């Protein structure tokens with residue numbers, strides 16, 4: 075097992091920059107998730123770490139050793155592909171044993187290791203089956219088996235659950251997490267599913283168009299988004315943004331949104347008059363008849379214990395997560411109060427969060 | 440109440456199925472008639488083979504095969520009388536036509552030539568085609584599209600259009616009537632087809648397979664052999680059949696460039712002459728035997744073709 079360190083990693087395909095000056099470190103034994111929308115460069119980053127793609131510039135260190143230009147075969151990394159890439163002309167046993175065969179391990183030992191791995195993943199009853207007849211989850215386990223059988227320095231997984239249906243996915247998320255707890259292998263996991271990322275990761279890097287927008291623990295990413303992109307990408311429904319014009323003084327206690335005074339965490343930096351956005355998670359919005367921040371209920375979405383109420387305001391649409399017993403009729407005018415200490419201020423132009431008492435120490439990518 | 444019968448939207452109705460089945464069988468029968476006629480002719484006697492009206496029922500004879508494998512000379516009745524009684528088989532058949540066997544014919548060397556040249560060139564074309572197709576499929580080849588088009592363009596005209604230059608060239612460099620010359624020629628003609636066919640097949644194999652193998656410690660060559668080749672087997676088999684059929688049946692170049700040492704069956708067969716003209720049963724016998732290897736080869740590979748190695752382990 076080893077630490078993975080990526081320094082100023084850059085990849086351009088001709089004019090197009092797929093990964094821009096990426097920097098991050100995955101500590102030994104950490105479960106690291108790269109999260110981002112389609113085409114943001116997750117796979118490209120992973121392929122560079124694996125040695126399947128050469129970076130345009132930058133360095134990759136594996137356990138302290140510079141492997142940037144090493145061949146994939148020389149890196150001692152295991153890769154689980156999105157499509158699993160199980161060899162169709164081999165059965166389960168041969169698939170799992172394939173990496174060991176390459177090392178020239180004696181047959182008997184391969185047999186023992188494959189069986190041990192299969193038991194570990196609870197697929198020992200499938201060993202002599204052809205891979206084409208396996209169900210999605212079992213295929214996934216075989217692919218994992220092929221990865222762990224070799225006990226490599228690190229695991230790279232590219233949307234390994236992407237093709238499974240939701241039910242299986244939840245199960246596999248739990249299994250993967252459990253597997254990680256048992257073997258504590260350094261893992262880089264790529265997904266565009268925020269729930270998967272939040273539930274599995276020790277650390278998350280949120281990527282957007284080749285940039286890492288934020289790097290941190292799931293809680294940090296959720297509570298203290300570094301950019302509007304991150305705030306919007308994480309959470310369902312995502313963070314609400316109230317757009318307004320104004321300025322920010324260090325230490326100020328509130329901002330004025332069209333006459334409504336909203337308390338905010340004390341800013342640590344100044345912003346001249348300009349476009350700002352106030353970010354608030356749906357669960358931090360309450361109905362408050364006394365509030366000057368008013369809007370019209372547009373609709374509700376019942377979720378059992380809670381409901382999502384959509385309110386149209388002069389500053390944008392706000393979704394509030396409220397207890398299911400609160401009555402909200404469409405067309406009704408309501409006042410909204412926001413939970414001050416959980417608010418994030420964004421610069422409307424750059425989309426970056428303004429430093430406040432609430433989000434100090436957040437890492438940008 | 441209107442009566443409705445449930446039937447699938449996509450599956451053909453039983454009537455359609457029966458009609459199409461009948462058409463296929465009819466077509467098969469029609470195409471089989473010449474083949475069947477050739478096989479029948481090979482078992483006729485020369486007079487039966489040219490009888491008019493044609494004989495469908497006849498007494499089978501091995502005379503065609505005997506004549507194919509031997510050269511014979513006509514003898515005077517006195518000389519024949521003086522010989523010991525013929526051994527049953529070809530000896531007896533030939534004797535009954537007042538002839539004796541003078542020696543073996545050229546059919547076995549010609550057949551051997553056909554096998555060497557057709558299989559040799561097929562192997563070469565498929566081998567070169569596979570590695571070329573792999574390179575075009577997986578690597579960034581500069582001007583790949585232009586090169587591929589150029590490769591295809593070699594098939595735009597019938598190969599025989601360049602027969603005269605090739606004839607002169609081969610004579611000049613001493614490749615005329617050699618096995619090597621014919622193998623190279625057929626390989627050159629087939630390789631473009633092989634590249635194009637195989638590129639399609641290899642493009643279909645997800646790169647992830649080799650990449651997985653390379654991450655697992657295999658070199659690219661090793662991954663190619665262990666992972667790509669088995670999955671391209673279907674395509675390789677299909678390509679091999681096409682190449683073999685061309686090289687096996689090729690006539691024009693063979694007539695032009697071979698006369699002795701390297702002569703293949705196609706130019707040999709039409710010149711099997713019997714007494715007083717074409718020896719049709721012997722020609723038919725040669726043709727029948729000539730059909731067998733390619734028939735066997737196709738049957739052998741057919742299993743492979745039909746097995747249809749599935750790409751099922753990769754979900755799209």
Ligand SMILES: Nc1ncnc2c1ncn2[C@@H]1O[C@H](COP(=O)(O)OP(=O)(O)OP(=O)(O)O)[C@@H](O)[C@H]1O
Nearest residue numbers: 087090092110111112113114115116117118119266
């Ligand atoms: N070989 C290549 N040549 C040119 N462009 C490429 C190449 N590989 C990837 N790209 C581009 O780089 C961008 C990032 O691709 P990448 O596969 O890393 O995205 P991703 O984040 O994995 O997305 P997804 O969630 O769709 O898998 C994409 O816009 C893609 O079109």
Ligand SMILES: [Mg+2]
Nearest residue numbers: 116117118232
């Ligand atoms: Mg991807």
